[in-house]
Amino acid sequence: MSDEKRILVTLDGSKRSKRTIDYLCSFTPFKTRQVTLFNITTPVPEAYYDLNQNSFGKIAVSQVKAWEMGQKTIMTEFLKEARQKMITAGYVPANIEVKLSKQEKGVARGILNEIGSNAYHTLVIRRKGSANSIMGVTMGGVAAKLVEKADKIPLIIAGTRQIQHYLCIAVDGSAGSKRVIQYTAEIMGKTDCRILLCAIMRTTVTDSVPEGKDPFVDMSIQAKCKLENALAKAKENLTQGGIPDDRIETRLIQGAESRAGALLDTARAAKCDTIVLGRKGISDVEAFDLGRIPRKIIYASRKFTIWLIP
Template sequence: MTIPKKLLVLVDGSERSIQTVNYVKDFMPIDENTRIVLFHVFDAKPEEFCELEQNPACIDAVIELKNREAEQESGIWWYLERAKEVLIKGGIPKQSVEIKFHLKEKGIARDIIDEAKKGYSALIMRRRGLGALRSIILGSIAVKLLQSITFIPILIVGQVPTNKEILLAVDASPSSRKAVEFIASLLGGHGYGTCIFHAISGLTSINFNVSNANAPKVSEAQMSDNCIEAFKLKTAQLFHTTKETLLSSGFESEKISEKIVTGVHSRALAIIKEAEEGGYSTIVVGRRGLSKVEAFFMGRVGHKVVYGGDKYTVWVV
């Protein structure tokens, strides 16, 4: 399976967006077939501006707002050109980098979604940014992107210094398999290291949704050794298939490790803890888990890793 390397990189005119571009330059394998699109949705004219334009008494205010709009547009272009220069100086061919300055049409999120449908292999963004909209990962734009862009991976760049070590969290879901195939196609043969990781939940992690505060507490149940071994055996088979996919794409055997943890209360927290203790800068998770009826952003493992692992770069595939 070969995935074309056409990357949509969101640039908002901030230093954080330059850091996003640095991540692309420092982490992503770039060759002559790679195309990088630096994309910005320009939204400088508030609704009130249109009302002022229709009022002759507000001519001075309209002129002032137009001057500010021109200054803001010039500043965004400067950042876009600067971002392009960062990539070119990093060794990426000039012809492989494109700037798209897009005037808002439907809305910032909807315009990004429409652009993402044009044959990209991944969307890359920072956790914070997009102009005046701070805390992107908690904001409406990020929520809309994560809910709507299910057709390509979303790479959310964190603050941890970039290295070539990847924590690949897997389960038996089709989404997880897709994540494995994605990193194999994109990163295979370029010297990356990866840990294939799976966390087995303990029985105490099961929520029985007891709503009566006066109900007796459920005693902690212990998973039998035989049960744990059965899970481990099934996971070992999953690891074997995953490793074979990575090896066939060019990953080196000595740079692939495997780890199973058992009895965890939260699989998401176990993933984040492993990333911290293992020194990984990038976490890769599937968009959906084993429950096909549950949307990614409704609160299972992938969603919790995005929120809880805010220091790390998280790939949602």
Template structure:
């Protein structure tokens, strides 16, 4: 029997919006998450205590009374929201003792506060593409981008709108970081009834270079297959694909995910280059922008 110490621990950052409930629904659809310890974190802004001193000023007293009432309503709404999130997980078969709710006031900033919490030995942080606002890349969308930039010690799982469960697309480029992404996918999804595809994108359409690269990737694919098979994936349901002459790696990967019905995309934070935010690092950023209806896992 799995104990709290042996369970993987995932941090789910939710902001009280319908958009961020997609994180909860996504996790609820993937059986291996039921064996993990989940922490539902909400960071919200309270009216600074210094403002309460303004109540002594009769000219603004009525405004502050309104603010106090709003603050209480907001707190109650968050509590109701978190209860709703818990119920979604419970109904999906998650043990109640494995779901923890944490509500805290904003201290240093939404992204910084989430990052600070992530330092407490989590195996992954799940965040939405969008949050309270439906405006593209606003609120939690920008938080996801900031977290990927700030948090390099734990994988960031960015969840879009209603990603499908049951299949995973893993981007490979032959780097150690990409293989760590394969290992992470195996450890998190191993034993699930999932199809898996490894994809490698070659931008150069030179036949000689493409053939040479394909030969190199055959061994990489074999090693990656062994990792997933060893983690519990059915070897017969693991496939590979190489795309050549692509103008953009991110576009090619996102298109493959859409065409193949892969709800989850796994990519390394960086690839063959050690330069920060180069190659696979840039690919992960672009993938999050392009993959509106997918979950993109950015693995360190």
């Protein structure tokens, strides 16, 4: 992760992307960071310029060029207004950069190239972009590609729940889970946030169950101990990062039919606004860019803001 702590925010000028700006204005920890507001404009296909060979075509080409300029002007004005709104919300003017780029090989590819060419700390996107997005579809095409492929940078998918800085963090003791705690401490340290650390297991173990009687029971007891230790260590690391002990709650959920479902139910019941999890858990399969539980959470949690940490 870069020490510059620069945040890349993708915007397309839609009403939905205005909500991304609302999220940034509400989320206090980012107000001290450097932010790049980024848009990739979609040009007219080059074939249109072949019309330049006759008088009728020349008129069409001039109209196309005017349309392109008009779109660029609209987007430039949108980014300017977004920047001003963030400044009004408390961002430092010198820390907000506006960047307009021309599409060459697809919007998602352009965003990935921008990430690869610059030292960004975090990427902020929305689930869907323009109003032309298909109704009922949870993720737009660009967002889905970025969720899969932007696997080297913390990814924030801005939701619609009111931001109260109340985070539900999935803990499983894996290396990815430890990076989640590290990132959260870095972002939320010394803020007035609340943290709910949540570990989930499918089996149920009572304190009265003796060890050494049944191999399956023994495995469940060991799993419970491991998760309890992971929760305790996560809380310790967060307090060391500047989050008060009394602002952190730990919860071990047993007998869950679905770990993703249990995590969502817990976050909803606690009225958290953000769910934080690693890209992969204990079963860190290198052939897959995203684990099963994160995938389920992202597609089932339309209103939550999701932090996905590599």
